[in-house]
Amino acid sequence: MRLFLWVALPLLLAPALWAVADWALFSAVFQPDLQACQQAAGQGACWGVVAEKWPIILFGRYPLDEQWRAGVVLVVWSALMFATAARLFKPRVVFAAWAFALPISAVLLAGGAPTTLWGGLPLTLILSTVGFALAFPLAVLLALGRQSTFAPLRCFCLAYIELMRALPLVTVLFMAAFVLPLWLPGDGLDLFTRVLLTIALFSAAYLAEVLRGGLQAVPQGQNMAARALGLNAVQRNLLVVLPQAIKACLPSLTNSFVTLFKECSLVTIVALFELTGSLSLALAGDVQWRSFYLEGYLFIGLVYWAYCFGLSRLESKF
Amino acid sequence: MNFEFITDPAGFGLSEGWLHIAFDSPYWQILLAGLLNTLKVALPALLFATLLGLFIGLGQLATHPLLKALCKGYVNLFRNVPLLLQLLAIYFAITQFLPIASQALSFGDTVFLSKSGLAVPSFSEIPTRGRFAIEGGWVLSPEYLAVLLALVVYTAAFVAEVVRAGIQAVKPGMRQGALALGLNNRQLNRHVVLPLALRVMVPSLSNQYLNLLKNASLGVAVGYPELVSVANTAINQSGKAVECVLIILFTYALLSAVAAGLMNMLNTRVNRGAL
Numbered sequence: 395m396r397l398f399l400w401v402a403l404p405l406l407l408a409p410a411l412w413a414v415a416d417w418a419l420f421s422a423v424f425q426p427d428l429q430a431c432q433q434a435a436g437q438g439a440c441w442g443v444v445a446e447k448w449p450i451i452l453f454g455r456y457p458l459d460e461q462w463r464a465g466v467v468l469v470v471w472s473a474l475m476f477a478t479a480a481r482l483f484k485p486r487v488v489f490a491a492w493a494f495a496l497p498i499s500a501v502l503l504a505g506g507a508p509t510t511l512w513g514g515l516p517l518t519l520i521l522s523t524v525g526f527a528l529a530f531p532l533a534v535l536l537a538l539g540r541q542s543t544f545a546p547l548r549c550f551c552l553a554y555i556e557l558m559r560a561l562p563l564v565t566v567l568f569m570a571a572f573v574l575p576l577w578l579p580g581d582g583l584d585l586f587t588r589v590l591l592t593i594a595l596f597s598a599a600y601l602a603e604v605l606r607g608g609l610q611a612v613p614q615g616q617n618m619a620a621r622a623l624g625l626n627a628v629q630r631n632l633l634v635v636l637p638q639a640i641k642a643c644l645p646s647l648t649n650s651f652v653t654l655f656k657e658c659s660l661v662t663i664v665a666l667f668e669l670t671g672s673l674s675l676a677l678a679g680d681v682q683w684r685s686f687y688l689e690g691y692l693f694i695g696l697v698y699w700a701y702c703f704g705l706s707r708l709e710s711k712f
Numbered sequence: 713m714n715f716e717f718i719t720d721p722a723g724f725g726l727s728e729g730w731l732h733i734a735f736d737s738p739y740w741q742i743l744l745a746g747l748l749n750t751l752k753v754a755l756p757a758l759l760f761a762t763l764l765g766l767f768i769g770l771g772q773l774a775t776h777p778l779l780k781a782l783c784k785g786y787v788n789l790f791r792n793v794p795l796l797l798q799l800l801a802i803y804f805a806i807t808q809f810l811p812i813a814s815q816a817l818s819f820g821d822t823v824f825l826s827k828s829g830l831a832v833p834s835f836s837e838i839p840t841r842g843r844f845a846i847e848g849g850w851v852l853s854p855e856y857l858a859v860l861l862a863l864v865v866y867t868a869a870f871v872a873e874v875v876r877a878g879i880q881a882v883k884p885g886m887r888q889g890a891l892a893l894g895l896n897n898r899q900l901n902r903h904v905v906l907p908l909a910l911r912v913m914v915p916s917l918s919n920q921y922l923n924l925l926k927n928a929s930l931g932v933a934v935g936y937p938e939l940v941s942v943a944n945t946a947i948n949q950s951g952k953a954v955e956c957v958l959i960i961l962f963t964y965a966l967l968s969a970v971a972a973g974l975m976n977m978l979n980t981r982v983n984r985g986a987l
């Protein structure tokens with residue numbers, strides 16, 4: 395068996411690796427040159443499609459002249475995300491930075507285009523981080539409610555968590571995109587806001603389960619000691635139990651965020667053009683570049699991978 | 713709210729499914745066909761993902777550096793890319809790079825693979841190469857293949873992590889104790905490591921299976937007619953949005969409950985030590 399592995403595995407792997415490297419690097423076309431790409435088709439990758447279409451792939455329908463706005467948001471938010479996951483700064487500083495970046499980014503982006511035109515990677519970042527931030531307080535309430543001694547509250551929280559977790563995200567998104575407008579009076583909320591709120595309501599159920607794990611990890615004595623010190627229920631949870639619970643489940647929280655980041659790709663299905671959707675936007679209508687879809691998929695796959703792998707790797711260091 | 717519409721004719725057909733669906737079939741039949749399509753892709757995916765995940769999870773623990781790196785690389789790659797993206801890429805690859813039906817790749821002239829899908833022998837006949845298409849046999853559509861493959865590849869990465877974590881959770885003292893008792897390697901794995909690892913693995917595995925069941929709903933992105941995508945068409949046709957969503961909710965809640973129940977039974981057995 396060992397001999398087989400030492401001999402057969404390299405023999406199988408080497409040609410495969412060589413073929414991939416040849417296709418992706420040596421025979422590949424990197425310039426946005428359609429003719430060169432068509433000639434190389436079959437032998438080499440056409441990264442030219444990315445060179446040609448990257449503004450649409452990364453920023454979707456955001457107006458070309460205003461793309462610096464989306465670019466700034468993209469850079470700042472990515473930096474903040476990785477700084478948060480790497481725990482470079484104290485929680486207080488991180489909170490302040492996010493609280494500062496959020497309204498400024500909203501004004502910056504809205505100054506260039508209405509939310510219907512937001513798209514690409516900045517939209518993925520916004521949906522996942524803001525969705526997560528909105529879900530978190532709700533999840534805390536759900537997780538605490540689930541442990542409540544008041545039966546109706548406990549049953550409501552349990553039912554909400556279990557029903558949400560039983561539904562596929564696609565269904566919930568369809569509800570938000572196509573069904574909700576029928577009930578909302580007048581103009582109601584725009585698609586972006588509806589989808590954002592849906593993502594928050596949906597992931598709150600999953601986060602609540604993660605937080606429950608954290609709450610269970612806090613020893614009973616902590617609560618009792620806090621009670622003996624004369625703290626009321628709100629103070630006990632806010633000052634004693636929750637900080638320890640959140641700390642205990644930080645790795646799972648990061649996992650949940652990475653999952654959410656990936657699941658944001660589903661908003662493509664309800665016609666909100668985040669990274670996956672903006673790739674179709676860039677290629678589907680272009681007869682000539684359309685045959686190089688695979689390279690486009692690989693490129694955005696790499697982008698997703700960099701964020702997800704980067705975040706989980708940073709977290710696993712602690 | 714009014715559920716009477718489910719006996720009305722739906723007015724649309726399905727591209728595939730076990731039930732015979734005609735344009736005048738009622739809504740309930742077409743929704744049932746969608747549910748069967750969900751199960752038709754989810755159950756084989758569950759089986760293959762478990763097997764592949766098991767091998768990769770064990771490979772992650774191998775002492776052979778190359779094998780270990782390969783398995784870790786697989787997990788890190790496929791776990792960190794959205795399932796939807798993998799599904800779209802696989803579907804594109806199938807419909808773009810495979811030959812057309814008349815030039816289908818054949819495996820021993822019994823299995824044919826082409827843009828129109830995979831033709832395998834059915835109980836009654838073996839597929840043959842026709843002039844324009846593959847004739848006879850049991851044809852798995854490209855949409856089905858893409859959803860199946862994407863679900864298997866994605867879920868296997870998660871199952872592999874569950875397997876690895878389960879085996880690593882077995883305390884070294886347990887192994888040493890078993891070795892001191894004179895158990896050989898096979899006995900050690902069969903009677904000590906496996907039962908203990910399974911106790912850790914089964915709850916996380918059932919989570920992954922439930923995720924897989926829900927992820928099958930992504931079939932809507934490539935036009936595979938599973939429950940959610942059928943229900944969406946039904947909403948457009950009938951305008952009964954709330955009712956259809958409630959049907960999906962109820963069905964998925966039921967499916968989750970059945971799956972969770974089965975996994976709970978397995979969990980009890982595993983914890984009793986009776987495999």
